[in-house]
Amino acid sequence: MEPLQLLLLSGALSLLSAVQAEGPKLIPARSWQLLGDWNIVRWAGNMPIPEKRKAHPLPPFMFAINKLKKLEFRMNIMKPIGCIQFKLPLDEHSEPGLFFTWWRHKIYISLLPGKKHAIASFKDKVDNILHQMMMLMGRTLDEDAEAVKVFVDFVNSTGLKRTDMVHPNHVGACKLPPKS
Template sequence: MQLLLLTAGLGLLSVLGAQGPQLTPAHAQELVGRWHIKLWAGTLRIPAHKRSHPLPPFTLAMNRLQKLEFRMNLTKPIGCVLYKLPLDFQSSPGIFNTWWRHLIYISFLPGKEHAIAYFQVKVDTINHYMMMLMGRSLDEDPEAVRTFEEFAESKGLNRTDIARPPPLEACELPPDS
């Protein structure tokens, strides 16, 4: 099953690259730093009122085990909570594995200031997927937006299905977190 997902994901990225700008599979060390979720879309069931909910920036960092780790500070009723998700490197660049065994594909757009992250999961015999356009800054880039819209359309979504969450400053955690 993982081999099938890998083949389909790599095939999709190569087809998208032939239609638009060349996407470059991301190496873990190149992803380290602060990122903003600029756009996202998917087929998972998410209530409409949450689709445009503001999202804080996130950080990709190397943890003590030398794994790439997704980190996002979330504001909850109990206070600020740090969410962490380690990502194992796969044998091919741009492919990462979560502890839930979800494969996440991350590819840079030209210039490496923006990237597209994509994953697919099977729920009740139906393939669902999520994708996001992530950027190193909040600056607008019409070419990156166009590329992401084309990517979403290649997965059967309409441009109106794309969420454009406003930025939200993350809550601060103590330095020892």
């Protein structure tokens, strides 16, 4: 996985304040609600990622509390030497659903009703260009038509198009080590 994909994944963890017009009420997430294993069900964005990289398999990821008592995003990524674990600590803001990366990027994460799916979003200007990234994440890879519909509506509300969405492959991706 290239650095752009790392930016995609960390950035994908941010942007949600824009949607919630119609449809189910999204619930701003707190750290303790995010703990555990997740999968990227869909993602969308306008980050400069080559088309062939967008199709690369995406592994599951997890949120855990690290030694510094901070929420941490963990995902194995493929490098020429094999799978390595990428870790991104997140500072939880007093505003529910808002997290900051160490780069000070804002990431919004909201749970869908039922708390088995969430939407993470990121929006920031880089070199005067607005970049946005969002992902629908689920506790499993099972398709949930209502969750996908909410995500499609969210993507459309940000100015991106449904054609900007990616349904990632998961076969062949680096897996997280089993819990001990």
